[in-house]
Amino acid sequence: MLCFRSLLFSFLATFLIVSSIPSSFSFEEDSLFTAYRTSDISGEYVDGNTGLVLSWGRTERLLADNSSDQDVNSTLVLAPRRTYRKDPLNDFKRYTGGWNISNRHYWASVAYTGAPFFVIAAIWFVVFGLCLILICLCFCCCRREPYGYSRVAYALSLILLTFFTVAAIVGCIVLYTGQGKFHSSTINTLEYVVHQADTTSENLRNVSGYLAAAKQINVDQMFLPANVQTNIDRIQNRINSSANTLSSKTEDNSEKIKNLIEAVRLALIILSAVMLLLTFLGFVFSLFGMQFLVYILVITGWILVTGTFILCGIFLLLHNVTGDTCVAMNQWVQNPTAHTALDDILPCVDNATAQETLTRSKEVTSQLVNLMNTVINNVSNNNFPPNFGPFYYNQSGPPVPNICNPFNSDLTDRTCAPGEVDLNNATQAWRGYVCQTSGNGICVTRGRLTPAMYGQMTAGVNVSYGLYRYGPFLVNLEECSFVRQTFSDIHATYCPGLRRYSRWIYIGLVMVATAVMLSLVFWVIYGRERRHRVYTKQRTPGGFAGDKPS
Ligand SMILES: *[C@@H]1O[C@H](CO)[C@@H](O)[C@H](O)[C@H]1NC(C)=O
Numbered sequence: 426m427l428c429f430r431s432l433l434f435s436f437l438a439t440f441l442i443v444s445s446i447p448s449s450f451s452f453e454e455d456s457l458f459t460a461y462r463t464s465d466i467s468g469e470y471v472d473g474n475t476g477l478v479l480s481w482g483r484t485e486r487l488l489a490d491n492s493s494d495q496d497v498n499s500t501l502v503l504a505p506r507r508t509y510r511k512d513p514l515n516d517f518k519r520y521t522g523g524w525n526i527s528n529r530h531y532w533a534s535v536a537y538t539g540a541p542f543f544v545i546a547a548i549w550f551v552v553f554g555l556c557l558i559l560i561c562l563c564f565c566c567c568r569r570e571p572y573g574y575s576r577v578a579y580a581l582s583l584i585l586l587t588f589f590t591v592a593a594i595v596g597c598i599v600l601y602t603g604q605g606k607f608h609s610s611t612i613n614t615l616e617y618v619v620h621q622a623d624t625t626s627e628n629l630r631n632v633s634g635y636l637a638a639a640k641q642i643n644v645d646q647m648f649l650p651a652n653v654q655t656n657i658d659r660i661q662n663r664i665n666s667s668a669n670t671l672s673s674k675t676e677d678n679s680e681k682i683k684n685l686i687e688a689v690r691l692a693l694i695i696l697s698a699v700m701l702l703l704t705f706l707g708f709v710f711s712l713f714g715m716q717f718l719v720y721i722l723v724i725t726g727w728i729l730v731t732g733t734f735i736l737c738g739i740f741l742l743l744h745n746v747t748g749d750t751c752v753a754m755n756q757w758v759q760n761p762t763a764h765t766a767l768d769d770i771l772p773c774v775d776n777a778t779a780q781e782t783l784t785r786s787k788e789v790t791s792q793l794v795n796l797m798n799t800v801i802n803n804v805s806n807n808n809f810p811p812n813f814g815p816f817y818y819n820q821s822g823p824p825v826p827n828i829c830n831p832f833n834s835d836l837t838d839r840t841c842a843p844g845e846v847d848l849n850n851a852t853q854a855w856r857g858y859v860c861q862t863s864g865n866g867i868c869v870t871r872g873r874l875t876p877a878m879y880g881q882m883t884a885g886v887n888v889s890y891g892l893y894r895y896g897p898f899l900v901n902l903e904e905c906s907f908v909r910q911t912f913s914d915i916h917a918t919y920c921p922g923l924r925r926y927s928r929w930i931y932i933g934l935v936m937v938a939t940a941v942m943l944s945l946v947f948w949v950i951y952g953r954e955r956r957h958r959v960y961t962k963q964r965t966p967g968g969f970a971g972d973k974p975s
Pocket residue numbers: 491493781
């Protein structure tokens with residue numbers, strides 16, 4: 426029996442040493458606890474982001490085919506300090522490439538951070554498995570020889586058993602609470618990103634709606650040259666398809682990510698419940714000396730603890746990736762001009778091109794407004810003699826107000842002159858100046874605009890207003906300032922919560938795994954001590970009520 430006792434204690438010692446590794450390890454990694462977005466879903470999440478981001482990129486590209494290459498000289502390494510880790514693919518030299526999800530060395534070095542837990546899981550699985558086999562052998566082969574029962578060992582094992590049971594229960598509570606909070610903060614983050622994407626696609630649809638008016642502009646009559654109109658049509662189709670891609674991708678990805686978040690939540694709840702039940706039952710069974718049931722639980726617990734350690738490793742790995750991502754997003758936001766690994770997935774247009782787009786959209790707005798004002802001044806508000814060809818349509822009544830041109834001829838902002846109507850309500854303002862026409866397009870009632878003219882003018886106003894109102898938005902899209910805004914919001918608002926609650930989960934998992942692991946050992950130890958106690962009492966004269974044949 427000595428073999429058994431020394432075996433268990435040496436095993437215990439080994440494990441105490443080994444399990445001190447993750448705590449020191451996690452302290453070393455503590456600086457890496459910067460942020461955590463999602464657990465198992467990180468890869469998927471980044472993927473989802475890439476999906477969104479790629480479609481944003483497409484949107485940006487479509488408006489500026491002329492984007493020049495960025496300055497590749499000033500490459501910025503994202504999150505270099507956090508990602509300075511040993512790289513098993515490169516002889517365990519430190520990895521210096523920074524956050525770069527298209528680099529396998531990055532993934533290898535991050536995966537390596539979870540290695541201690543995988544090693545612990547493997548050691549536990551093998552060593553405890555061997556112990557179980559040895560215990561079995563001890564049962565079968567060793568003769569049961571009485572050995573000294575020590576009150577101290579008995580009491581100590583009972584105290585430690587109780588202690589580790591309580592620790593496991595606390596761990597389960599921490600894990601359960603942590604997963605609840607973590608779940609709500611991942612869902613909030615996800616909803617924020619989805620909201621941003623939805624706003625963008627709604628904006629794009631609005632722009633598309635305004636540009637749709639260009640179709641109604643009758644080219645041969647007065648307004649737009651044919652090539653301008655086909656250009657507007659082309660832009661509109663692209664905007665439309667980007668909006669559709671963006672919203673369908675968002676919906677797809679967010680659905681997938683939501684499912685994953687729910688799956689992780691369910692898995693963690695089940696894990697904490699099962700561990701709680703296991704701890705409780707094991708404690709009760711070993712107190713009452715139900716050895717057979719205890720051994721069944723020990724074998725179950727042996728596998729569950731292995732799984733929990735593996736889960737710890739996976740959580741740490743994903744935690745580090747998403748923490749890196751948070752930091753990388755922030756650095757990307759702060760360094761708008763540098764070329765970074767994020768630019769590979771976010772093809773933002775450079776500033777010059779974006780400014781050019783803005784200039785062009787201002788130009789088109791201004792020209793269209795000028796054109797309409799010219800028509801108002803020179804045709805509608807003029808009184809022509811009836812023989813004056815197409816310009817005479819019996820216009821009469823008060824003059825039609827001009828539209829306020831939002832830009833001067835040098836495209837700086839212009840304040841409206843009195844009597845001018847705003848672009849956004851010119852359509853309503855002009856309604857009062859429309860006359861009724863006879864069949865040949867001559868006004869028969871008072872008014873200075875025929876219905877046909879009014880239709881053309883509102884179409885022109887819609888196009889100008891669309892470009893005026895949404896031009897800056899389109900430029901934001903090109904420059905990625907919209908993505909920058911999203912990233913900095915995520916960094917400032919959502920990363921701290923994710924970090925805190927993911928740490929809870931992580932701590933909970935480590936607590937549960939360690940406490941259940943030690944409880945398992947003490948179920949066995951306590952069971953032995955208890956039996957020896959009973960055995961000793963039986964042999965003690967007077968301690969045994971029944972008679973023994975001698
Ligand atoms: C495209 O860029 C080149 C210089 O990079 C410039 O000369 C040209 O005018 C641009 N074209 C358009 C349509 O903006």
